[in-house]
Amino acid sequence: MTDRSASAVAKRLREAYENLPLPLPTVAAITLDFLLDRIRPRPLPGSRALHRTAGAGLVLAGVGLNLWALAERRRRAPGPFALERPEELVTTGPYAITRHPMYVGWWLLQLGSGTLAGSSWVIATLPAEVLLEHRFVLGEEAILAELFPQSYPEYAKRVPRYLGFPRA
Secondary structure, eight states: OOHHHHHHHHHHHHHHHHTSOOOHHHHHHHHHHHHHHHHSOOBOSSOHHHHHHHHHHHHHHHHHHHHHHHHHHHHHOSSSOOTTSOSSOOOSGGGGTOSOHHHHHHHHHHHHHHHHHTBTHHHHHHHHHHHHHHHHHHHHHHHHHHHOTTTHHHHHHHSOSSSSOOOO
């Protein structure tokens, strides 16, 4: 592979990652779950079949929520799709249920992968990850409030940040 083609591949990978909402703390938490389970296993109670069933369901729910959120954002993007540079406040689809469906999806994915592995370490690492990423969420909400000063405050009053029931 030439330097030019390696550079082109690196550029394409970087562009793909920029539109893939995979937060670094999620990657770190899943990796830490895996490593801790290998170093000092702490199995979840219950059968392996239960772990596999529940874990697979949680992983599918997380992936499904993320795909739904991405599809809704792409559908509502008037120009070239750029996840981190919204041109319109999306309040439909999963965004009508939670203001941050992609974060919720990644958390479900982490919980599912830990459950699938039968490791109780996910019970320790997931809350730490959520607390860490909550700081990013607050920053993103401040940006959205600045970008959409008319519509975002009403949206934030109506739709829960993570999970819960939409308010009237």
